[in-house]
Amino acid sequence: MESNACAAALLAELSQAKELLKELELNLHCLDLCKALTPRIASSIHNSFLMAESFEANNGHDRPPSSSLALRPRTLSTPKRRYVRTSHAGSTVRMVMKLRIICRKSLYSWRCQVRVSSVARGVEGPGEDDGFTWRKYGQKEILGAKYPRAYFRCTHRTSHGCPAKKQVQRSDDDPSVYDVTYHANHTCLEQPREEEKGGAGGAIQHDLGQSAAALKLEGGEEFVGQIAPSFGPMEEQFVPVSPYQFWGFHGAENSSLPIEFDGDGEVGPVNIWAGVEWMQ
DNA sequence: CGGATTTGACCGCG
DNA sequence: CGCGGTCAAATCCG
Known part of the structure; x- marks a missing residue:
């Protein structure tokens, strides 16, 4: 059962790579789109390798696959x-x-990386797609970064005093990846x-x-x-x-x-x- | 018309 | 003084 699940995860990742390749083939005329798709394909193949290696290392028994959506908390002790x-x-x-x-000390602050599902989503990135509603309150050019950093706070800050905030920064090397830093948890009813x-x-x-x-x-x-x-x-x-x-x-x-x-x-x-x- | 976004100004910290 | 974070007026949009 677990090996099936792991194999399914691997197949899903490979299918994604295949789909992305298909998309690339269809859009060879558009340089920007190609540039955006290439790192995603590379990442998908990389993930597939990691899953396959992890699968093999465990003799076909289950182990969680490492993911392109790796959570990266700010402060880590040994895993x-x-x-x-x-x-x-x-x-x-x-x-x-x-x-x-x-x-x-990092209880109320953590970071993750979010890969957007489609290049067509544009520059706003994963802003509203994490189950909560956010209100953008600022944007700032950051020294040494290609893309500006966007600042969001929970829509319910005024009504419920919800302290949740997040910062979204598009990755320099992979435009389909956004670094999201969350500060504080939601206390609103949403x-x-x-x-x-x-x-x-x-x-x-x-x-x-x-x-x-x-x-x-x-x-x-x-x-x-x-x-x-x-x-x-x-x-x-x-x-x-x-x-x-x-x-x-x-x-x-x-x-x-x-x-x-x-x-x-x-x-x-x-x-x-x-x-x-x-x-x- | 009300809520969301944009964007230049402002502020605090190192 | 420079940089990152926030404010708030102007603008946009449904």
Whole structure:
């Protein structure tokens, strides 16, 4: 099952490369488009290699593929690995989650890279596409950067006093990649869009009053938190509000997928790569 | 007409 | 003093 999921992830990445190549072939007359497509194709092939290597290194057993949408928290300690047990469709499987623990001082600030899905999306980049609504309040030329940095704050700052902010900076070397730096979490009532939440009737329940998500474990234990903005199909950020509390689990898509943590809680945001369970 | 964006001015920090 | 972040008036847009 896991090897199937991993193979599916690899196939998906290869299909994407194929599609991009097709797009390139159709647009050979347009230099700008070619320039934009080439690094995306290279990146897709690179990812495929990483997935294949990771797959092989684990003898066909599951391990989360590394991703082009790598989360890059500001401050990292040595990455740790932990095991979780997931029970799905009656069978219990074991899968590895690669965790990175961020020290507490960066609790309200983190960075990720976002790759835009289409070059046609233009210069505004991933601005509004993370499940929250943002209001742009500034733009600044940054010394040594090709592209200006855009400043956004949550639309609900005035109405709810929501402190969430983000900065979006287009990458110098790959125009299809945006560096997004988030500052503070949302305290407004707005929820990530429906498709970005955990599955219906699944492991996640949202508490609208608190803008929170509850992760219910098989044993009845419940962790309360809030889903951080979605960074892509394969990553989600879990930020414990206190030890032993984790942010809601993303990715149970259309199935009930109880998650059981094997180990103690950690203080600080925890990034989890475990996309193989819900990747197409 | 109201909300969002643009953009030059302003401010604080190193 | 320079740079990055924010403010706010002007402008845009649905």
